[in-house]
Amino acid sequence: MxxxxxxxxxxxxxxxxxxxxxxxxxxxxxxxxxxxxxxxxxxxYPHLHGIDFVEQALDYFDCSYAVSARQRENIPATGRVVIIANHPIGSLDGLCLLKLIDEIRSDVRIVANDLLHSLVPLRSCLLPVRNMTGNSSRQHLRRISQALENEEAVIIFPAGEVSR
Structure with missing residues (x-):
């Protein structure tokens, strides 16, 4: 891993x-x-990748969330969208948001610290950046741009760290 x-x-x-x-x-x-x-x-769980890995991780850590049907209606089912979110808990809230959006549309990824790219089962869900040093490569930035050009949902935690 x-x-x-x-x-x-x-x-x-x-x-x-x-x-x-x-x-x-x-x-x-x-x-x-x-x-x-x-x-x-x-x-x-060596066979799990992507959202299957996320779901198992949330289950493993006994983490769940509740979102009303009305709130879910605010998430577009298609087309490019950038979701800006706070990050109060740490990794688990990012995984919860990823799972929530995936329930509505499967083309969702999170802009995340490139250190998280070391978690191989999560790679397909991530758009890595070097937010710790501020020197993300053009390739990293191009991947984000490409995701939006492909009409995907992109989640960004602008602080780049836990907010509590």
Whole structure:
């Protein structure tokens, strides 16, 4: 699914080579990012990708949401749309919103930190950007533009981080 060492080496190579990384920082990052729990989840559900993965993750974390029929009517079933949302809880609220929109239309993706692209089962749902450094590649920006040209639904969390 993802590996802390791989993410750090790929995105922060200077940090990976620091003498304190392996003995001190790596164990903290592994625990903070729930690496072991992700491995167990991936072993249990290796066949899941995209929205199937999202649904199982929400079930696994016992996460649900309630939206009235009237509120659902505000979500266009076709055509390009940009959905701007707050991000108060963290990853789970993004997954809930993704699932909600997918119930109405299947052409939905989230603009997300490129570190999340390390979660292979979610890749088809993501449009990665480098919001931490502010230097997203033209390729990243082109993918967002392409999604909109293809009349897809694109979810953006403008703060790029949890808002609470």
């Amino acid at each position: 993802f590996c802390v060492d791989q993410i750090v080496t790929e995105h922060y190579p200077a940090l990976a080579e620091r003498p304190f990384y392996r003995p001190l920082l790596r164990p903290i990052l592994r625990r903070m990012l729930h690496e072991e729990e992700f491995f167990r989840f991936a072993e249990r």
